[in-house]
Amino acid sequence: MSTDQITNILVCGIGGQGVMTAAEILAEAAMTEGHDVKKTEVAGMAQRGGVVTSHLRFGRKVLSPQIEPGTVQVLLGFEGAEALRWSHYLKPDGLALVNNARLVPPVVELGLFDYPEDPTGQMRAAGHRVVSFDAMTIARDLGEIRLGNTVMLGAIADYLPFSPEVLLACIDKRFARKGEKVVEANRQAFAAGRAAVARQLATSPA
Amino acid sequence: MAAVMPQLAPPVAASRLLLSGNEAVARAVWESGVRVAAAYPGTPATEIIESVARYPDLYAEWSVNEKVSMEVALGASMTGARAFCAMKHVGLNVASDCLMTMTITGAYGGLVIAVADDVGMSSSQNEQDSRFWGRFAHIPVLEPADSQEAYEMTKFAFSLSEQHETPVLLRLTTRICHVKGLVVVGEREAHEPAGFVKNPQRWVMVPAHAKARIPGLFQRDETLRAVSDASPLNVVEAGTDRSVGFVASGPAYMHVKEAFPDAPVLKLGFSHPWPPEKMRALAAMCDKLVVVEETEKLLETEIKAAGIACHGKDVLPSIGELSPQVLTPAVDRLLGKPVPPPAPAAAPPKVFPRPPTLCASCPHMGMYYTLSQIKNIIVTGDIGCYTLGAGHPWNALDTTICMGATMGVALGSDKGRGSVDKNKRILAVIGDSTFMHMGMQGLLDITYNHGNITILLLDNNTTGMTGGQATPASGRDIHGREAPKVDLFKIVEALGVPNERIKVVDPYELPVLFKTVREEIKIEGPSVIIARRPCVLIDEFKPFRPYLVEEDKCTGCGNCVEVGCPAIHVTHRDKVIKPSGKEVELAFVTIDSQACTGCGLCVQPCAPDAIQHVPRRDIPIHIVKTTSSS
Numbered sequence: 001m002s003t004d005q006i007t008n009i010l011v012c013g014i015g016g017q018g019v020m021t022a023a024e025i026l027a028e029a030a031m032t033e034g035h036d037v038k039k040t041e042v043a044g045m046a047q048r049g050g051v052v053t054s055h056l057r058f059g060r061k062v063l064s065p066q067i068e069p070g071t072v073q074v075l076l077g078f079e080g081a082e083a084l085r086w087s088h089y090l091k092p093d094g095l096a097l098v099n100n101a102r103l104v105p106p107v108v109e110l111g112l113f114d115y116p117e118d119p120t121g122q123m124r125a126a127g128h129r130v131v132s133f134d135a136m137t138i139a140r141d142l143g144e145i146r147l148g149n150t151v152m153l154g155a156i157a158d159y160l161p162f163s164p165e166v167l168l169a170c171i172d173k174r175f176a177r178k179g180e181k182v183v184e185a186n187r188q189a190f191a192a193g194r195a196a197v198a199r200q201l202a203t204s205p206a
Numbered sequence: 207m208a209a210v211m212p213q214l215a216p217p218v219a220a221s222r223l224l225l226s227g228n229e230a231v232a233r234a235v236w237e238s239g240v241r242v243a244a245a246y247p248g249t250p251a252t253e254i255i256e257s258v259a260r261y262p263d264l265y266a267e268w269s270v271n272e273k274v275s276m277e278v279a280l281g282a283s284m285t286g287a288r289a290f291c292a293m294k295h296v297g298l299n300v301a302s303d304c305l306m307t308m309t310i311t312g313a314y315g316g317l318v319i320a321v322a323d324d325v326g327m328s329s330s331q332n333e334q335d336s337r338f339w340g341r342f343a344h345i346p347v348l349e350p351a352d353s354q355e356a357y358e359m360t361k362f363a364f365s366l367s368e369q370h371e372t373p374v375l376l377r378l379t380t381r382i383c384h385v386k387g388l389v390v391v392g393e394r395e396a397h398e399p400a401g402f403v404k405n406p407q408r409w410v411m412v413p414a415h416a417k418a419r420i421p422g423l424f425q426r427d428e429t430l431r432a433v434s435d436a437s438p439l440n441v442v443e444a445g446t447d448r449s450v451g452f453v454a455s456g457p458a459y460m461h462v463k464e465a466f467p468d469a470p471v472l473k474l475g476f477s478h479p480w481p482p483e484k485m486r487a488l489a490a491m492c493d494k495l496v497v498v499e500e501t502e503k504l505l506e507t508e509i510k511a512a513g514i515a516c517h518g519k520d521v522l523p524s525i526g527e528l529s530p531q532v533l534t535p536a537v538d539r540l541l542g543k544p545v546p547p548p549a550p551a552a553a554p555p556k557v558f559p560r561p562p563t564l565c566a567s568c569p570h571m572g573m574y575y576t577l578s579q580i581k582n583i584i585v586t587g588d589i590g591c592y593t594l595g596a597g598h599p600w601n602a603l604d605t606t607i608c609m610g611a612t613m614g615v616a617l618g619s620d621k622g623r624g625s626v627d628k629n630k631r632i633l634a635v636i637g638d639s640t641f642m643h644m645g646m647q648g649l650l651d652i653t654y655n656h657g658n659i660t661i662l663l664l665d666n667n668t669t670g671m672t673g674g675q676a677t678p679a680s681g682r683d684i685h686g687r688e689a690p691k692v693d694l695f696k697i698v699e700a701l702g703v704p705n706e707r708i709k710v711v712d713p714y715e716l717p718v719l720f721k722t723v724r725e726e727i728k729i730e731g732p733s734v735i736i737a738r739r740p741c742v743l744i745d746e747f748k749p750f751r752p753y754l755v756e757e758d759k760c761t762g763c764g765n766c767v768e769v770g771c772p773a774i775h776v777t778h779r780d781k782v783i784k785p786s787g788k789e790v791e792l793a794f795v796t797i798d799s800q801a802c803t804g805c806g807l808c809v810q811p812c813a814p815d816a817i818q819h820v821p822r823r824d825i826p827i828h829i830v831k832t833t834s835s836s
Contacts, residue, residue, distance in 0.1 A: 038352070
């Protein structure tokens with residue numbers, strides 16, 4: 001079994017942002033499409049604020065759960081500097097979809113380290129294909145900051161080896177017990193995420 | 207009161223579920239008809255019992271520590287019930303006193319211990335290899351390589367345990383526990399306990415009885431070696447490229463298959479005792495043999511001792527996780543193949559570190575800010591979220607060793623110090639859950655032996671670092687239901703601390719904290735300051751009205767930044783020359799009012815009163831609903 005039949009998706013961000021939940025929904029979608037799936041993450045000590053990555057691999061048969069650097073087809077970054085941190089995991093023709101949030105940790109506020117001036121610009125300069133957008137503003141415009149997670153899933157929906165409808169069905173299922181209104185809000189967020197990436201690509205191809 | 211966890215309606219047999227290794231073990235525990243399951247929380251094993259507790263028809267508990275959890279499981283097994291306990295690697299150190307004698311009595315009802323090694327140390331104070339316990343305690347070790355195997359081997363472990371009357375060690379690692387994969391599940395089987403049978407020669411471990419049973423351990427090893435050779439959990443995969451063959455277990459097997467799909471492999475699921483015949487068969491079919499094991503050189507040493515030539519740690523690292531990326535160049539070098547240098551794009555970009563932080567409004571911040579302002583002290587620490595107090599900006603903890611060690615280390619420092627440290631005050635920090643796990647004995651040692659220590663008991667009403675599990679002092683059980691609530695004040699008093707030397711303080715009140723700590727460290731003898739506020743991640747925490755910075759008032763002094771709250775951000779920096787000629791760095795700040803939950807810790811060191819409540823109309827909706835004060 002060679003690994004090129006496997007889809008590698010890396011979701012990254014900060015503890016508390018919803019990285020693991022997003023990866024979980026993507027894993028469910030891949031599973032309903034009949035793929036073998038493995039999802040692994042390292043979320044270190046404490047509840048919040050640290051680096052979180054989730055590795056998602058699916059295909060006919062997945063062996064190692066860990067993604068190797070240089071093999072990621074799609075990187076879904078919940079934060080600019082975090083996307084940069086893991087950008088060496090991208091394949092040369094891989095695609096990074098990055099929420100351009102800038103979450104500055106206390107060690108930077110204390111003046112011990114610098115936050116990169118332009119993380120996605122740095123990624124582009126290194127030759128990566130990057131689409132960046134502001135998921136939190138999109139969510140806020142829809143009236144609920146918590147929709148940011150679904151905006152992120154919308155952003156990746158057109159870059160999966162299955163239909164966006166499959167992913168949307170998994171999101172619907174997750175929010176079904178919260179009522180029709182919540183489902184509809186998430187559908188809007190999903191569509192807005194898709195549109196944001198499409199718009200970016202139309203104006204400035206990654 | 208926290209919400210009661212709903213019980214799961216277990217999915218029907220033959221369902222294909224996406225389960226983590228921890229969830230898969232839990233499902234198998236339930237299906238195996240287990241009656242009693244016990245654990246103390248510990249990464250990466252915590253979710254095993256959390257999941258078990260959501261199944262019906264069994265008893266599950268948060269035990270106060272791992273040793274007790276194992277004793278609870280043993281007691282259940284003695285009645286013929288199937289029993290289970292789960293722990294992280296360092297938890298098994300704590301439980302090992304029970305283990306080393308329990309192996310002599312053996313199990314009656316099936317008895318399985320799941321132990322999870324934190325290979326790569328994502329959330330532990332050390333990295334250790336629990337496979338050693340199998341050798342030390344003469345018990346079989348099973349090592350699943352993914353969620354499906356975790357499920358299947360757990361079920362097998364119970365029958366193996368009953369058949370050979372032995373506890374069975376199910377060895378997991380982070381890459382099993384926290385990896386989700388597909389699992390096909392089955393039904394629960396009924397397992398009625400056969401009943402306790404009075405048998406002092408077996409259950410009363412006095413020298414005469416133990417002596418009579420110990421030869422049985424060695425006999426059991428031999429029996430199990432044959433079982434291992436016949437076991438379908440140990441498979442020789444012939445492969446097509448015989449230049450190098452591999453021995454691997456657990457996640458290492460997956461890495462081998464990924465990196466060398468055509469090589470012969472002995473996949474060990476039943477890894478101790480390992481199968482000698484299958485090992486020889488593998489060795490005979492390949493030119494070179496490489497033992498691929500995460501962390502210690504354990505199998506390799508034993509295989510060599512059996513007279514089989516092999517490689518292992520001569521080419522592979524002994525520290526941290528393995529991966530195909532580590533294996534491929536190492537084995538290529540061994541085979542004399544050219545190893546290409548890594549492509550330049552593969553170099554990780556340089557980005558600032560982002561260590562985990564205390565949460566906005568975390569009550570620990572108040573204590574650590576206080577400690578960071580007091581000079582001439584030694585502060586011993588312990589295991590929990592509050593270990594982060596050793597980091598920036600507080601740098602307030604001087605030691606961390608193991609659960610409960612803060613007490614003994616503090617007492618030893620007190621007794622051992624010479625003239626250099628004579629004028630220092632010694633403080634010991636511990637959390638509520640760690641205190642009940644293993645800190646109480648240490649405190650007793652301090653009071654009994656006239657220790658001159660000020661103990662800071664950080665009571666946040668939960669086991670914080672592992673995700674907010676209930677404790678005996680939280681008034682909740684593992685299901686979130688009401689439980690007897692022990693009184694930490696009374697425990698501390700009963701352990702010998704004079705009533706007037708026990709202070710209960712609010713860690714959000716900095717002046718009170720400063721005053722209390724300064725007073726207590728001056729007094730000879732032991733004292734305990736209980737700093738009480740709920741963890742911000744549990745239901746008991748109610749957010750307050752958030753704050754903002756009135757930018758025209760901020761003088762850039764940076765005092766609030768020293769509190770260490772992640773909701774405070776620096777907008778710009780400046781430098782001024784004081785009349786004395788001294789250059790001072792200024793940091794002007796803002797508060798992220800979405801993240802701020804209004805504890806007010808940053809307000810107190812702000813001299814110009816630049817930090818004010820946000821106007822009521824701007825309070826986030828989720829806080830308006832719950833704000834009861836300020």
